[in-house]
Amino acid sequence: MRFNLSQLLKENVGVKRVYSFSETFELIPEVGADIVSGDIIATRMDKGVWVSGKIETNVSLECGRCVELCARQLAFEFSEEYLQTVDMGNNLDLNQQDKLDIEEGKFTLDGDHTLDLTETIRQYAIINIPINPLCRENCAGLCGICGINLNINKCFCVDKGDVRWSPLRNFLGVKEDI
Numbered sequence: 001m002r003f004n005l006s007q008l009l010k011e012n013v014g015v016k017r018v019y020s021f022s023e024t025f026e027l028i029p030e031v032g033a034d035i036v037s038g039d040i041i042a043t044r045m046d047k048g049v050w051v052s053g054k055i056e057t058n059v060s061l062e063c064g065r066c067v068e069l070c071a072r073q074l075a076f077e078f079s080e081e082y083l084q085t086v087d088m089g090n091n092l093d094l095n096q097q098d099k100l101d102i103e104e105g106k107f108t109l110d111g112d113h114t115l116d117l118t119e120t121i122r123q124y125a126i127i128n129i130p131i132n133p134l135c136r137e138n139c140a141g142l143c144g145i146c147g148i149n150l151n152i153n154k155c156f157c158v159d160k161g162d163v164r165w166s167p168l169r170n171f172l173g174v175k176e177d178i
């Protein structure tokens with residue numbers, strides 16, 4: 001996801017460019033994210049560009065209850081400033097503070113005026129991965145005793161060990177013949 005912004009950097013502050021893309025590459029191999037598409041708006045700022053975008057990628061996540069893999073789309077937005085590191089004929093004056101900002105790990109444009117969004121999108125995608133995803137809202141999960149996937153099969157295990165259900169059993173008058 002690289003965009004050459006040479007032309008935009010020659011424009012005045014406030015000028016915008018819109019880009020759309022769809023690329024296939026390994027964004028986060030651990031969750032299978034490998035198709036990345038989106039729309040971005042790059043706005044010329046006095047020290048670089050402000051970029052905001054809407055991104056979508058495919059992920060394959062383990063359900064938090066039944067541990068089956070479930071495919072879904074991950075959609076998120078981002079907004080970041082990318083500092084210019086090389087003058088573009090606009091007498092860029094990299095003063096001391098700007099140099100410090102660049103050193104402090106702020107996003108920057110490459111020396112050839114290229115905006116590389118790969119790392120930004122990777123970071124935002126990781127933040128947006130749901131922590132405890134479910135394959136479906138009413139996923140029945142795994143049997144705590146035999147481990148069978150209760151979405152697919154039924155079992156006849158009686159879980160006496162899970163104390164979380166004791167109050168419910170008592171309420172329902174279920175005999176706890178332990």
Ligand SMILES: [Zn+2]
Binds near residue numbers: 063066139140141
């Ligand atoms: Zn599930």
Ligand SMILES: [Zn+2]
Binds near residue numbers: 143144145148156157
């Ligand atoms: Zn069971």
